Amino acid sequence: MYSLILHVKRSNTELEKLVFSSATTLSRKGQNFTVSTYLIESLGFTTKLAESISKKVSFEDQGINPDSVLTLFRSYGFTESQISTIITDYPKLLLLDAENSLAPKLKFLHSMKGASTSEFTEIVSTVPKLLGKRGDKTLSVYYDFVRDVIHKCQVLSHSSLPQGNLENKIRNVTALRELGVPQRSLFHLLVSRYQPVCGKERFQESLKKVVEKGFDPTTSKFVQALHVVYQLSDRTVEEKVDVYKRLGFSVEDVWDMFKKWPNSLKFSVKKVTQTFETLKKCGLTDEEVVALLKKNPQFLRVSEQNIASSIETFLGLGFSNGEFAMMIKRYPVCIGFSAETVKKKTEFLVEEMDWSLEAVVSHPQVFSYSMGKRMVPRCSVIKALMSKGLLGSELPSVCSVLACTDKMFLRRYVRKHNDKGLVAELMAIFTRVHKACLEQ
Structure with missing residues (x-):
C-alpha cells in the first residue's frame, strides 16, 4: 500500500528501485499480456490506473497465476x-x-476472529497490506489493530469530531503504526482538526519528508512534525526558510531548530521577525539572538508583550540591562516566568537571605526552583547554621545551596557535623519547613 512508507529506513536509491521496478509482460494461457492489459480486462481498471500499477509490480513468467488470487478473494465473499x-x-x-501463501492467511483470519463475512472483507480490503504479514501472531495483532481503528473511525463518523475520508484515515493510521508511532498518538491524529491523516498522496509525501528528516516515530515530535509538514506547502516552507536566512540563520540551523521543536516552522514571517527584534530589546546582539533561538526555538512563541513585561519586571527589581541580558543568555527561560514568580523569588533571595543581585545573576536557574520544596526548607537550614556561627561570616553561594539534590544538600550542610544533636535539630528544621510549605 505504501511502498515508500514501509521501507523508509532503506536508502533513497533502494526505495526508488523498490517502488519503480517494473516488468511489462505476463505469460497466461500461452499468450503474452501486458500487465496493464490484464488489469483492464480482469478488473475493469482504467488505462491510466492500470499503467500506474504496472510500474509497481513485476509480472514475469515464473508460474505466477493472478487469476487464482482473484478467484480466492471471490470465494471468501469479497x-x-x-x-x-x-x-x-x-x-x-x-x-x-x-x-500456499495467501489462502492460509485468509483462512486463519476468517476462522479465528469470528467476524462476519462483511466485517472480515471490510477490514482486509481497507488495509490489504496486513496480508503481507508473516506468522499467525503478527497477522492476528495487525488485524485486531485495523479492526479497532475502523471502529474508532466509525464512532467519529457519528460525532461532531473532524471526519474526512474514512478509508484514507484507516490506511494512513495503520501505516503510521507500522513505523512504530505509539497507539496513544494515533487516536489524536484521528481526531485532529488539521486532518493530517485524511489525504493519500499528500499524506505520503508529508510522511516521507518527516522520516527523511530523521524524526523518531516513537516520539511525540514525529507526530508534531507530521502536523506541520502536512499543513505547509513547499513554497511556504521555502519562504519561511528565507526569512530565517535573512535574520542570520543557516539552512542547517533552520532544520536543526525544526528537529528540536517542529512548530518553529509554523509561525508567520511577521511573528518570527517581530520576536527576533523584541529579543534584541533584552540587550542581546543579532548573533546572540540567533544562538538563543538555535538552542531554544520554542521562544518563538513568546509574545512581544510577555518579553516587554519581563524586561520591565527585572529592571524594576534593580537588575541592570546588562545583568538582565546576561541572565537571558545563561538561562533563556527566565523570559517565560511570571512577574509574580520573579518578584517573590528575588525578594526572598535578596531581602530575606541577603544574597546580592549579582549572586542571582550568576545562577538565574533559581527562578525555576520550587519555593516550598527546595528554596525555603534549605534556606531555613542555612539560616540556622549562620545563627550558630557555623558557616563563617559569608553566605555560601546560591549555586551550592540550591542547585544540588536534596541528598547532596543534606550531606553538605547537615550530616557532615559530628554533633548528633545538631544533626537532629537541622533535620527537624528541614523536614518541618518542607512539610509546612507543602501544606500551605
Whole structure:
C-alpha cells in the first residue's frame, strides 16, 4: 500500500528501485499480456490506473497465476469493488502463490476472529497490506489493530469530531503504526482538526519528508512534525526558510531548530521577525539572538508583550540591562516566568537571605526552583547554621545551596557535623519547613 512508507529506513536509491521496478509482460494461457492489459480486462481498471500499477509490480513468467488470487478473494465473499481496491493498494498480492501463501492467511483470519463475512472483507480490503504479514501472531495483532481503528473511525463518523475520508484515515493510521508511532498518538491524529491523516498522496509525501528528516516515530515530535509538514506547502516552507536566512540563520540551523521543536516552522514571517527584534530589546546582539533561538526555538512563541513585561519586571527589581541580558543568555527561560514568580523569588533571595543581585545573576536557574520544596526548607537550614556561627561570616553561594539534590544538600550542610544533636535539630528544621510549605 505504501511502498515508500514501509521501507523508509532503506536508502533513497533502494526505495526508488523498490517502488519503480517494473516488468511489462505476463505469460497466461500461452499468450503474452501486458500487465496493464490484464488489469483492464480482469478488473475493469482504467488505462491510466492500470499503467500506474504496472510500474509497481513485476509480472514475469515464473508460474505466477493472478487469476487464482482473484478467484480466492471471490470465494471468501469479497466484492468486485473490494478486490479492485485491494489490488490497487497492494498489487503485489497478485504475485503470491494463492494456495500456499495467501489462502492460509485468509483462512486463519476468517476462522479465528469470528467476524462476519462483511466485517472480515471490510477490514482486509481497507488495509490489504496486513496480508503481507508473516506468522499467525503478527497477522492476528495487525488485524485486531485495523479492526479497532475502523471502529474508532466509525464512532467519529457519528460525532461532531473532524471526519474526512474514512478509508484514507484507516490506511494512513495503520501505516503510521507500522513505523512504530505509539497507539496513544494515533487516536489524536484521528481526531485532529488539521486532518493530517485524511489525504493519500499528500499524506505520503508529508510522511516521507518527516522520516527523511530523521524524526523518531516513537516520539511525540514525529507526530508534531507530521502536523506541520502536512499543513505547509513547499513554497511556504521555502519562504519561511528565507526569512530565517535573512535574520542570520543557516539552512542547517533552520532544520536543526525544526528537529528540536517542529512548530518553529509554523509561525508567520511577521511573528518570527517581530520576536527576533523584541529579543534584541533584552540587550542581546543579532548573533546572540540567533544562538538563543538555535538552542531554544520554542521562544518563538513568546509574545512581544510577555518579553516587554519581563524586561520591565527585572529592571524594576534593580537588575541592570546588562545583568538582565546576561541572565537571558545563561538561562533563556527566565523570559517565560511570571512577574509574580520573579518578584517573590528575588525578594526572598535578596531581602530575606541577603544574597546580592549579582549572586542571582550568576545562577538565574533559581527562578525555576520550587519555593516550598527546595528554596525555603534549605534556606531555613542555612539560616540556622549562620545563627550558630557555623558557616563563617559569608553566605555560601546560591549555586551550592540550591542547585544540588536534596541528598547532596543534606550531606553538605547537615550530616557532615559530628554533633548528633545538631544533626537532629537541622533535620527537624528541614523536614518541618518542607512539610509546612507543602501544606500551605
